[in-house]
Amino acid sequence: MTNKVLASVICVGIALSLQGCFTSEDAAGAFDKFSSDASKAMDQAKGFATAASDHAQKALGDAKDAASKAIAKAKEDNADLLAKAQKAVDDAKKKGGDAYKHAQEALEKAKKEGPALLAKAKAKADEQIAHAKKVAADLKERAEATKKQLLETGLLEKAKKAAAEALDNAHKKFDEAKKAAQEKGAKALDQAKDALSKAKEHAEKLKGDALEKAQAHIKKLEAATADARKNAADMLAKAKEEGAKHLETLKKKAADAKEKADAALEKAKAEANKAKEAALSTGADERLFMLIPDEIETPQAASGAMYLGMASLSIVSFACIGITVRKIGQNRRATSIRIGDSLEESEPFADECPEE
Numbered sequence: 001m002t003n004k005v006l007a008s009v010i011c012v013g014i015a016l017s018l019q020g021c022f023t024s025e026d027a028a029g030a031f032d033k034f035s036s037d038a039s040k041a042m043d044q045a046k047g048f049a050t051a052a053s054d055h056a057q058k059a060l061g062d063a064k065d066a067a068s069k070a071i072a073k074a075k076e077d078n079a080d081l082l083a084k085a086q087k088a089v090d091d092a093k094k095k096g097g098d099a100y101k102h103a104q105e106a107l108e109k110a111k112k113e114g115p116a117l118l119a120k121a122k123a124k125a126d127e128q129i130a131h132a133k134k135v136a137a138d139l140k141e142r143a144e145a146t147k148k149q150l151l152e153t154g155l156l157e158k159a160k161k162a163a164a165e166a167l168d169n170a171h172k173k174f175d176e177a178k179k180a181a182q183e184k185g186a187k188a189l190d191q192a193k194d195a196l197s198k199a200k201e202h203a204e205k206l207k208g209d210a211l212e213k214a215q216a217h218i219k220k221l222e223a224a225t226a227d228a229r230k231n232a233a234d235m236l237a238k239a240k241e242e243g244a245k246h247l248e249t250l251k252k253k254a255a256d257a258k259e260k261a262d263a264a265l266e267k268a269k270a271e272a273n274k275a276k277e278a279a280l281s282t283g284a285d286e287r288l289f290m291l292i293p294d295e296i297e298t299p300q301a302a303s304g305a306m307y308l309g310m311a312s313l314s315i316v317s318f319a320c321i322g323i324t325v326r327k328i329g330q331n332r333r334a335t336s337i338r339i340g341d342s343l344e345e346s347e348p349f350a351d352e353c354p355e356e
Contacts, residue, residue, distance in 0.1 A: 031290040034269050038157055041265060042150055044291050045272035049146035052275035055284040056139035063132030067125030074121035078114040085110040135282050142275040149268040156261035163254040170250050174243035181239040185232020192225040 034041040085107040092103035199218050276289045 031293065033291060033293060035291070035294050037294070038261070038265055040294075041269065042153060042157070045146060045268045046150055048272035048276050048289055049143040049150075051284070051288040052139045052146075052279040053143040055279045055282070055288070056136035056143075059282055059284075060129075060132045060136040063128050067129050070125050071118070071121055074118050078117055081110050082107075082114060135278075139275065139278055139282070142271065142278055146268060146271040146275050149264065149271050153261065153264040153268045156257070156264045160254070160257040160261040163250070163257040167247070167250040167254045170243075170247055174239075174247060177239045177243055178236065181235040182232075185228070185235045189225065189228040189232050192221065192228040196221040196225050 034044055085103070089103040089107050092099040196218065199221050280286055280289070
């Protein structure tokens with residue numbers, strides 16, 4: 001019996017886990033992380049600033065409404081108090097004596113205390129409004145600081161992008177320069193080799209002085225070929241050297257631009273978080289500051305594989321729950337049968353009772 005119940009509990013646990021009912025502790029902070037994409041992170045930080053600023057204005061409006069209602073309530077309470085005091089005077093007047101005198105004193109006291117109570121209510125309302133204004137100003141200041149930092153970050157991001165593009169273009173030009181130098185050197189070398197080859201072919205047909213002159217010319221062409229080979233190597237080396245210097249400069253500029261942009265973005269995130277914390281401390285809805293993790297993509301047309309996966313999870317879940325229900329039902333029936341059998345076995349003992 002114990003094993004069956006344990007198996008049923010395990011099946012239910014598996015089903016619930018597959019459906020995502022048991023989440024990890026990391027999921028709690030999944031919606032607090034800025035995107036790794038700079039552009040998206042900037043939009044998220046701007047959203048924080050806007051939400052904080054909007055909350056500040058709403059909180060200030062709510063404070064003003066609450067103050068107006070408090071003052072109106074104080075006026076209403078004062079008028080009610082005066083009305084009751086006046087009614088007590090009118091009732092006591094009919095009776096006369098000390099009751100009338102005490103009622104008049106109570107009325108005069110209410111008339112004197114009424115303005116003080118109203119002033120106190122108004123002072124408290126003004127204090128609440130002043131506090132709300134201070135909070136709103138602080139939130140607005142933090143929001144503006146975030147937006148200002150985002151402007152700087154945006155400019156630095158543009159500079160970073162421009163530096164990266166310049167480096168990429170330089171790589172392309174460097175490759176083109178190397179290719180041009182190789183082609184130019186190779187062409188000159190091929191021409192020298194071709195001239196040398198033709199001179200050698202021609203020399204094979206000559207004799208005497210003509211042969212000596214041809215051989216001298218061949219030596220010159222061999223030297224020219226060697227020079228062409230050296231010039232080709234020098235041209236390629238020079239192109240590589242000049243390109244490497246230019247690339248190194250651009251790499252440094254791109255790295256500096258990236259470092260500055262990343263630092264500015266981190267500062268913008270920090271300012272946005274300050275605005276968020278300040279807004280939350282004044283009662284803002286934390287859902288206004290939830291961030292969509294990069295792992296969660298924007299909903300698009302669902303694929304067949306996704307539907308198949310969901311269907312598989314649902315089938316497994318229902319199967320596990322069905323097994324659990326079936327096991328529980330079988331256990332109940334088995335218990336009922338055992339109870340019935342025990343009752344039937346106990347009947348023969350009834351015959352042993354003495355006859356009357």
